[in-house]
Amino acid sequence: MRLRSFAPVGLSLVFLAAGCGSSGSSPEGSGGSTGSGGSASGGSGPGTGGSTASGGAAASGGKTGSGGAVSSGGTSSGGATASGGKVGSGGTSSGGATASGGTTGGGTTGSGGSASGGAAPSTGGSTGGGGKASGSGGTTAGSGGAGGTAPAGKSGLPVPPGSSNVPQPTGTPGNITVLNWAGFTAAVTYSFDDDNQSQIDDYSMLQAAGGQYTFFMWTSRSQATNAIWKTALTDGHEIGNHTKSHDSSGACTAADVKAGGDFIMSTFGKPALTFAAPNGSSCFKTPASMYYFINRGVSPASPVLPNDNSDPLNLNCYIPATGQQTSTFNSNIDDAHKKGGWVIYVIHGFSSSDGSYQPVDIGQVTAAIKYSKGMSDMWVGSMVNIASYWQGQKAFGSAMTSTSGSDKTWTWKLPDHFPPGHYLRVKVDGGTLKQNGTALAWDPHGYYEIALDALSVTLSP
Numbered sequence: 001m002r003l004r005s006f007a008p009v010g011l012s013l014v015f016l017a018a019g020c021g022s023s024g025s026s027p028e029g030s031g032g033s034t035g036s037g038g039s040a041s042g043g044s045g046p047g048t049g050g051s052t053a054s055g056g057a058a059a060s061g062g063k064t065g066s067g068g069a070v071s072s073g074g075t076s077s078g079g080a081t082a083s084g085g086k087v088g089s090g091g092t093s094s095g096g097a098t099a100s101g102g103t104t105g106g107g108t109t110g111s112g113g114s115a116s117g118g119a120a121p122s123t124g125g126s127t128g129g130g131g132k133a134s135g136s137g138g139t140t141a142g143s144g145g146a147g148g149t150a151p152a153g154k155s156g157l158p159v160p161p162g163s164s165n166v167p168q169p170t171g172t173p174g175n176i177t178v179l180n181w182a183g184f185t186a187a188v189t190y191s192f193d194d195d196n197q198s199q200i201d202d203y204s205m206l207q208a209a210g211g212q213y214t215f216f217m218w219t220s221r222s223q224a225t226n227a228i229w230k231t232a233l234t235d236g237h238e239i240g241n242h243t244k245s246h247d248s249s250g251a252c253t254a255a256d257v258k259a260g261g262d263f264i265m266s267t268f269g270k271p272a273l274t275f276a277a278p279n280g281s282s283c284f285k286t287p288a289s290m291y292y293f294i295n296r297g298v299s300p301a302s303p304v305l306p307n308d309n310s311d312p313l314n315l316n317c318y319i320p321a322t323g324q325q326t327s328t329f330n331s332n333i334d335d336a337h338k339k340g341g342w343v344i345y346v347i348h349g350f351s352s353s354d355g356s357y358q359p360v361d362i363g364q365v366t367a368a369i370k371y372s373k374g375m376s377d378m379w380v381g382s383m384v385n386i387a388s389y390w391q392g393q394k395a396f397g398s399a400m401t402s403t404s405g406s407d408k409t410w411t412w413k414l415p416d417h418f419p420p421g422h423y424l425r426v427k428v429d430g431g432t433l434k435q436n437g438t439a440l441a442w443d444p445h446g447y448y449e450i451a452l453d454a455l456s457v458t459l460s461p
Helices: 195-199 203-211 228-234 254-269 282-289 326-339 360-375 383-397
Strands: 003-006 014-018 039-041 113-116 185-194 214-218 238-241 342-346 378-380 398-404 408-411 423-427 434-435 449-450 456-460
Touching: 113 195, 185 326, 185 360, 203 228, 203 360, 214 228, 214 254, 228 238, 228 254, 238 254, 254 282, 254 434, 282 326, 326 342, 326 360, 342 383, 360 378, 383 423, 434 449
Parallel strands: 039 113, 185 214, 185 342, 185 378, 214 238
Antiparallel strands: 003 014, 398 408, 408 456, 423 449, 434 456
């Protein structure tokens, strides 16, 4: 990457070309209750003030981690705040954050659930359903126990093309098949780094194009305080963490990652859920893994495929060339569609006057977004939502199976810091799918939706 210079607010800086980044909303939890036997391990020092997402379940009987204190017996019901919130390490948290979006299938946490804290202080961790907490920028997260209540409503995932009158299958129960990309053929995420001024100036054009985007914030810049970013959250986009300093000279510290997350939490009242390494530097893999389940890199420029070996802590992305035309964007989309993959773009801005790395014309970009939106079987979504589906499908693919009589149960483990409130869409030949003993509703678009927070699902005759 080449060096470039930028002078915000009269200061002179020299830095490498920017990397990629994101944050967004996840479906909203509802109706969770308390699991049993959960344990939490804190970080290296005391924090204060964990918070719950609605519908999350607080583990009862929690134990104290090193330096952090957990009160046992906290419960949540129907979005009520659990008592005994989890404390992170080494710093104070500011305010709880409720996960937003669709509905939780998290519900009751099964026995044996545990949460693992980050190595740095917790700031406003948000507890998801199924006894799992997700956070970023200093929030803690871990995996919940087995079990979980059935979803209380729709997942919030976009509806794929096809019939809306598919009959419920009535054949002999067998295996469960996960639909790639929630039933779409392929997927694309448009992410925007560095909160450059041209993104602010041209936000209305991005919004009019109709996509769901991720904006990765370089939080020490004055532009990071612009009111447009709160508008973006209200409009359904994601705000992700791109560190405070944007320094990838070799330090790549957890403190820098945490500082970026702290700013996002205190400014927007909800945590960042995904991370983008400045300049795509691989030295951020370890500090990013302390807070996030996804770290976007800057290469290779190839689609991520379902169940492939792409590195979630150095995830592929495409950086457009300076002045890239719509036709080249569309060519990448066509390639991903043919392969059934996920394209991740990292765009820095639309004008060289604001220091944007390899700027592209806003008209060319929005025309490309509209092209993607015009393909009915292309999922145009934020980093957190598509990444959660991709990682959730991989987790289900590694699920343990067990049988009891004629029932077959799949039990899975989610990655650390996996955000709460996400779902998979699945098909079966017949039988009844249940989570925590409650039958799941058949969606006439041709699938069941299973809550990942529940960590298990059972197929019965």
